[in-house]
Amino acid sequence: MKKIKSETDLNAAIWALERKREEDLRLLKAEFHLVSDNLKPLNLIKNTFKKATESPEVKQNLLNTTLGLSSGLVLKKILVGASAGPAKTIIGTALMLGITNVLSHNPEKVEKVKNKIIGFIQTKLKRPRKQIIDITPDSKDITYQDPEN
Template sequence: MKTNNETEELNQMILVAQAQNETDLRLLQEQFELTYESLKPANIIKNVFHNMTNTPDIKDNMVSSAIGLTSGIMGKKLVVGSSHSPVRKVIGTVVQFAVTNLVSKYTGGFSAIAGNMFKSFFNKKSSKTN
């Protein structure tokens, strides 16, 4: 027969195992809740936008693309105007594509040139009012 000492040790080991099991179960439930919350569509979208706005490369690329697209549309409007000619529309689309690509590739240079143009324009305007 087993002695009391061995039985007590066995009971103690069972209690430790049960406590560990309860701790593991609680941690698993908490992790499940976190995973469930993170997989909700609203949280996924929020995380994507958060990552996009906090990543400098993506932010710079978005700004470059927006500036390029805006410049391309303005270039097309200048070429086509209010014309209904299919030839002018095709030329306008080609101009839009070319300007968009050039400006989005070289945004830094175009930004500096545009900034200088605005500064000189506003400096001339303010010097005329003085």
């Protein structure tokens, strides 16, 4: 900092320091709002979940668990029904937890079964088209017609 020798230099230095103080205060307020936003409970949970799910391994585990849990719930609803007695409810819950556990711990087997089912469906959908052969007694020509036309 240079030495102040006159009143105008003093006023200029005061003005510059006031502007610097205002800018620092503005930056401090912005930083405070950012920190207070990040410390809100909902944002803490959101940020933690986001960081946790960025790992490919965690994403795969989360996907497998979700698949297992949803499959278990669907099978429980199918087998037990909406309104069941206490014994059926307990058996259905145990069945749901068992299926969820098996599916979430054996994703490679689930993937193989899924691929087999999809392959089976695709082969059934892609059956070769049957052709209609038209042989007329008058002509010696054989004409083929596509059933789509």
